[in-house]
Amino acid sequence: MHELALIESVMETVLEEMKRNNLSRVESITLRIGKMRQYVPDALTFGLECLSKDTPLEGAKLIIEEIPIKGHCSKCNREFIFKNMLDNTCPSCGEITSRITSGKELELVEFEGGV
Amino acid sequence: MKEVFKIKVTLVKNILEANTRIAEQNRKLFADRNVMAINIMSAPGAGKTTLIERTIKALKQNFEIAVIEGDIQSTYDAEKIAATGASVVQINTGGACHLDGNMISEVVDQFDLDLIDLLIIENVGNLVCPAEFDVGENFKVMLLSIPEGDDKPLKYPLIFNESSVLLINKIDLLPYVDCSVEKIRRESLKINPDLEIFEISCRKEEGLVGWYKWLEKKMEKR
């Protein structure tokens, strides 16, 4: 449900930027979302479809890049990927780390459009 | 042939930036008025309102407490809080599954913040959405009640990661349900080693002293 709030915020920014750049249509919007975030990609796509009707964003495609959860092991000073939040044991030394270095991203990366 | 130009606009910005900005304004307002704000989150029915009633009763001698009640609809919880004598404002989100910074900023001027020490915000009952939105609180506090089961850290890790306190509520029901408090503790600490955990029963008024002490300590430092 919170997907709608996210899409509203994305649309607001893109519409503003379209004006600033004198664009009249948008083909695609790219988001970058960390895996710790709880946004269902299909719900985001559906949300954009619904909310963009009769706006300059109608028909825009949503591209979602998923960012894995990564942690940093202070013992062997390396980064590794967590399969999930409970799997935070360093694969090389077995140290448990909670230092998350990525996975909480929630970014509007770019959009592509035309005049 | 007509040429079609494609233009790429690169932004790379936090999607919820607008919310974060308003939440930061709220936080600053609370700090300026010496108010500590906590955001209480849980699944529906885990015991948020009951906890707030107990907390007001226990601390109202020493602190002025105000409450913001977030619900999709109804004023039922707000009426219960009003009966304790604390000032309370109801937000009806009208369908939205969480509170956000803007909803809080729209109602805070209904309180005289100079008179308030502790602002308790009861979020909408939900383990997913509230964890995503900063409202300007100083601490996020989550409740997990025993009947919900011990698999919740695994299924909803973000809310455990974002919270400062985990209150494991309804421990009076332990004899009747299969739920391992030990497992909840172990897995939530794996997700968030800084989490303060208290086992409580709001019904039997057990284990609450640790929680009150935690609040009092944070209030002193505010």
Ligand SMILES: Nc1nc2c(ncn2[C@@H]2O[C@H](COP(=O)(O)OP(=O)(O)OP(=O)(O)O)[C@@H](O)[C@H]2O)c(=O)[nH]1
């Ligand atoms: N057995 C038991 N029941 C409890 C306890 N704490 C709360 N309850 C009961 O749980 C039910 C829900 O409590 P509320 O305080 O309304 O829960 P809530 O989280 O505010 O619910 P929503 O606002 O609807 O999300 C009520 O019937 C409470 O009496 C407890 O420690 N033990």
Ligand SMILES: [Mg+2]
């Ligand atoms: Mg309630």
Ligand SMILES: [Zn+2]
């Ligand atoms: Zn290591």
